[in-house]
Amino acid sequence: MNRLNEKQIGTMKTFIENLPKAELHLHIEGTFEPELIFAIAKRNKIALDFSSIEDLRAAYRFANLQEFLDIYYTGASVLIEEQDFYDLTTAYLTKARAQNVTHCEIFFDPQTHTDRGIPFATVINGISRALADAEAQTGLTSKLIMCFLRHLDEEAAIATLKAALPHRDKFIGVGLDSSEAGHPPEKFARVYDQAGCEGLKRVAHAGEEGPADYVRRAIEILKIDRIDHGNACLDDPELVVDIVARDLALTLCPLSNLKLNGVASLAVHPLKMMMEAGLKVTINSDDPAYFGGYINENYIETAMALDLKNSEIAQIARNSFEASFLPDAQKAARLAELDAYLAQT
Numbered sequence: 001m002n003r004l005n006e007k008q009i010g011t012m013k014t015f016i017e018n019l020p021k022a023e024l025h026l027h028i029e030g031t032f033e034p035e036l037i038f039a040i041a042k043r044n045k046i047a048l049d050f051s052s053i054e055d056l057r058a059a060y061r062f063a064n065l066q067e068f069l070d071i072y073y074t075g076a077s078v079l080i081e082e083q084d085f086y087d088l089t090t091a092y093l094t095k096a097r098a099q100n101v102t103h104c105e106i107f108f109d110p111q112t113h114t115d116r117g118i119p120f121a122t123v124i125n126g127i128s129r130a131l132a133d134a135e136a137q138t139g140l141t142s143k144l145i146m147c148f149l150r151h152l153d154e155e156a157a158i159a160t161l162k163a164a165l166p167h168r169d170k171f172i173g174v175g176l177d178s179s180e181a182g183h184p185p186e187k188f189a190r191v192y193d194q195a196g197c198e199g200l201k202r203v204a205h206a207g208e209e210g211p212a213d214y215v216r217r218a219i220e221i222l223k224i225d226r227i228d229h230g231n232a233c234l235d236d237p238e239l240v241v242d243i244v245a246r247d248l249a250l251t252l253c254p255l256s257n258l259k260l261n262g263v264a265s266l267a268v269h270p271l272k273m274m275m276e277a278g279l280k281v282t283i284n285s286d287d288p289a290y291f292g293g294y295i296n297e298n299y300i301e302t303a304m305a306l307d308l309k310n311s312e313i314a315q316i317a318r319n320s321f322e323a324s325f326l327p328d329a330q331k332a333a334r335l336a337e338l339d340a341y342l343a344q345t
């Protein structure tokens with residue numbers, strides 16, 4: 001039972017909508033809205049298997065991660081030109097800015113595109129030009145994290161890292177995404193070592209559908225700096241203590257977990273239990289075009305379902321800046337903006 005009445009719910013929503021926050025778990029291909037998919041498909045003269053925008057949106061019902069990924073890769077297949085990647089990224093940044101995201105760290109999946117013959121440079125140049133333009137126009141800061149597809153082999157990931165290195169100035173880290181089950185972290189041990197030698201940050205999806213031990217192995221073998229999802233860690237109390245001791249943050253994605261049947265309802269989402277265990281959790285949207293909400297909807301629906309107090313919501317926003325890969329001075333500036341907002345609410 002929610003402790004809030006209608007008026008208080010309205011106040012809570014306004015508090016969240018105006019709250020400065022960082023988004024740290026966001027796949028740019030997962031922001032591809034059906035309207036833009038159709039517009040870009042038309043521009044590129046690509047026929048889609050869906051007869052209308054409504055038809056495509058109606059297909060967004062997923063029993064699990066794999067069912068989602070199948071349709072997500074289909075959507076991404078209409079991206080051909082640098083301008084397509086620019087438009088996709090700009091559309092997300094416009095929404096993020098409107099939701100008071102002041103800093104974002106964005107994943108992209110180069111192999112989804114290079115395997116279709118799209119040059120790596122086309123992908124990264126389109127995305128980074130959009131990031132630079134948005135920062136110049138609105139002050140929204142951003143970083144780019146290149147993900148390896150874990151259903152492909154490590155040789156392909158190593159080749160992707162090699163293709164990326166001439167663009168080393170455009171991204172700050174590597175991540176690991178796609179189908180988790182059956183693709184354990186150690187499959188990518190060598191490419192993560194190489195990324196570490198290049199001074200790249202390392203993150204990985206772990207414990208989204210996989211077991212707690214995948215989270216442990218991502219920490220110990222891949223030497224990750226942040227955990228994407230990490231939900232399964234609660235199954236292993238010693239692991240939780242270790243994550244707290246290492247001060248590793250988790251990028252949780254509640255609506256994603258709900259839509260992919262990782263949780264039966266948001267009322268049983270592990271976020272609050274994780275906070276109580278001392279874990280540094282953040283709230284993010286993962287693939288908002290597919291999961292029914294951007295970052296504010298994730299905050300609001302989670303806060304309602306778990307009856308979060310404003311102080312807990314504020315702590316999650318604070319965590320988002322602390323867990324970001326911003327340089328210390330910029331991090332302090334973002335935290336000061338958050339403190340100024342909290343002081344006047």
Ligand code: ADE
Pocket residue numbers: 027030065072177178179205208256286287
């Ligand atoms: N790629 C895009 N979204 C993903 C998710 N939630 N898990 C794994 N891979 C992804």
Ligand code: ZN
Pocket residue numbers: 025026027177205228286
């Ligand atoms: Zn993700």
